Amino acid sequence: MSAADGVVVGRSKLVDHGADGVRWCLVILSDGYRTTELPTFHADAAAFVEKLFATPPFTEMWCAINVYRVDVSSTDSGADSPAVCADGNPGSGTTSATFFDSTFCTNGTRRLLAGDQGLALLTAQAQVPEADATVVIVNTTEYGGAGGSVAFFSRHGAASEIGVHELGHSAFSLADEYADLNSGWSAGEPPEPNLTTITDRATTKWSELVAAATPLPTQPNPDCSTENLAASPVAVGSVGLFEGGGRSRCGVYRPEHQCRMRTLGQPFCTVCRRAIRRRLTPFMPVATGPRLGVQFSGTVAARVTQRWFTYDWPACWNVIWTVTTSTPVTPGPGLDWQVRVERSSRERITYWIDIENLTSTPIDVSARYAIVAE
Amino acid sequence: MASWRVTFAYDGDRVRVIGKQRVDTLSPPDDSDAIADAAAGYWVEVRTAEGESLHRQVLANPLNDQMEVYSPDPTQSLHRIEASKPSGVFQVLVPDDPNGHDIVLHGRLSSAEMNERTSRQLVRSVLREQDFTSESLP
Numbered sequence: 204m205s206a207a208d209g210v211v212v213g214r215s216k217l218v219d220h221g222a223d224g225v226r227w228c229l230v231i232l233s234d235g236y237r238t239t240e241l242p243t244f245h246a247d248a249a250a251f252v253e254k255l256f257a258t259p260p261f262t263e264m265w266c267a268i269n270v271y272r273v274d275v276s277s278t279d280s281g282a283d284s285p286a287v288c289a290d291g292n293p294g295s296g297t298t299s300a301t302f303f304d305s306t307f308c309t310n311g312t313r314r315l316l317a318g319d320q321g322l323a324l325l326t327a328q329a330q331v332p333e334a335d336a337t338v339v340i341v342n343t344t345e346y347g348g349a350g351g352s353v354a355f356f357s358r359h360g361a362a363s364e365i366g367v368h369e370l371g372h373s374a375f376s377l378a379d380e381y382a383d384l385n386s387g388w389s390a391g392e393p394p395e396p397n398l399t400t401i402t403d404r405a406t407t408k409w410s411e412l413v414a415a416a417t418p419l420p421t422q423p424n425p426d427c428s429t430e431n432l433a434a435s436p437v438a439v440g441s442v443g444l445f446e447g448g449g450r451s452r453c454g455v456y457r458p459e460h461q462c463r464m465r466t467l468g469q470p471f472c473t474v475c476r477r478a479i480r481r482r483l484t485p486f487m488p489v490a491t492g493p494r495l496g497v498q499f500s501g502t503v504a505a506r507v508t509q510r511w512f513t514y515d516w517p518a519c520w521n522v523i524w525t526v527t528t529s530t531p532v533t534p535g536p537g538l539d540w541q542v543r544v545e546r547s548s549r550e551r552i553t554y555w556i557d558i559e560n561l562t563s564t565p566i567d568v569s570a571r572y573a574i575v576a577e
Numbered sequence: 578m579a580s581w582r583v584t585f586a587y588d589g590d591r592v593r594v595i596g597k598q599r600v601d602t603l604s605p606p607d608d609s610d611a612i613a614d615a616a617a618g619y620w621v622e623v624r625t626a627e628g629e630s631l632h633r634q635v636l637a638n639p640l641n642d643q644m645e646v647y648s649p650d651p652t653q654s655l656h657r658i659e660a661s662k663p664s665g666v667f668q669v670l671v672p673d674d675p676n677g678h679d680i681v682l683h684g685r686l687s688s689a690e691m692n693e694r695t696s697r698q699l700v701r702s703v704l705r706e707q708d709f710t711s712e713s714l715p
Contacts, residue, residue: 224578224601224602224603315644320665324584332602333600335670346647346648350641351641351665352641352665361649372637373637376608376637378637381656383656383657390695391617393615394615394617401614466654466655467648484606485605
């Protein structure tokens with residue numbers, strides 16, 4: 204039921220966009236995977252990386268991010284599953300000896316799958332001292348998870364949403380946008396970027412994102428005794444002031460009708476995306492070099508367009524291409540060229556370079572690159 | 578580029594600093610503009626010895642006195658339940674500013690101050706390695 208019930212096997216860098224000190228480092232830990240089950244964890248961690256990459260704004264900020272997988276094997280498989288849970292949902296009654304001691308029915312709620320967050324932080328930082336965020340995948344296909352300074356979530360197909368939502372809290376300081384508890388907002392203006400009490404068009408927190416034609420408040424809550432679940436009065440994606448958020452049904456506003464901080468499975472709203480981008484921007488690659496070189500050279504026959512390609516370029520490098528000729532042909536231009544880009548994978552780019560010889564004689568050409576950020 | 582990683586522990590209404598470590602990494606950007614208008618919520622602040630603010634960073638409910646409950650069914654709303662024994666740890670990365678002297682956590686304690694409109698200073702600690710003295714502020 205603790206670190207004595209497993210061992211830290213080692214780490215692997217799944218996404219490498221540069222030195223850890225200048226990138227935002229996510230660490231993915233395993234719990235409840237026996238040594239023979241670690242290949243399953245490798246697939247689960249890879250799937251979470253793909254999910255994160257497919258989630259805006261992480262897609263566009265991907266070059267700011269490094270991801271580590273830390274293999275932690277446990278004595279037993281799975282998680283504790285108490286037979287009796289206060290919410291009336293029984294478990295299997297099994298007890299599993301696992302490194303982070305993950306257990307369902309935390310706080311009497313069956314779906315709350317939580318473990319030792321302090322040990323998870325220590326383990327992550329022992330392997331990756333520059334870690335900025337930590338999540339734990341628990342080896343059970345039953346739906347469950349929990350938040351806090353470390354997010355725990357199971358292998359269930361929908362549970363990784365918990366991990367993304369919780370990163371919104373722990374790493375990007377986003378508030379919840381649902382209204383499950385209070386009729387009114389008793390506190391003052393919240394500091395989180397996605398809630399406000401200010402309804403003045405000029406001074407509300409995200410005023411520059413509100414279209415002039417969007418009414419403010421955009422969707423008041425007419426009955427503060429219940430959460431307003433009515434359809435949006437404006438087009439999906441419109442930024443405005445929608446009453447209800449931060450667990451209060453009235454008196455506080457969220458930026459859009461829907462958001463991942465309100466409902467799992469929804470995209471992050473515009474304001475939350477902006478907040479995540481702001482936190483990640485310092486970690487993006489900065490201008491370096493430039494590092495110069497000639498990628499290829501050759502001869503293009505008269506009045507012909509020839510295509511070259513060069514593959515496996517890191518997608519996070521900023522590369523400028525130029526093509527020139529060493530064959531004097533005057534007067535007039537001797538060649539034209541075009542670069543096309545293929546994102547061949549999450550991390551790689553293939554450049555396709557078409558070079559057209561505009562003259563009536565063969566010309567020698569070379570394609571040069573300048574890497575200006577990496 | 579150096580930062581301080583500061584670890585806070587909380588147990589009920591007691592919050593204290595249990596770890597401070599220099600890390601050769603970037604820290605999140607300053608949130609002072611967002612906090613200027615804020616009255617509630619949680620944030621950490623790095624101050625000079627004279628009390629001047631150097632860096633402020635918003636935190637989303639770090640004391641975890643409520644636990645979030647999820648559902649695989651997208652028609653079911655998220656909700657939270659009160660934690661029966663709110664305790665745990667959280668960490669922040671703040672800049673290792675040569676003029677930085679103290680780190681201060683602002684917020685509200687879980688039970689007694691739930692209905693307060695404004696946050697207050699909860700704990701202050703000197704930014705010095707191996708010095709785990711932290712002062713709970715009334």
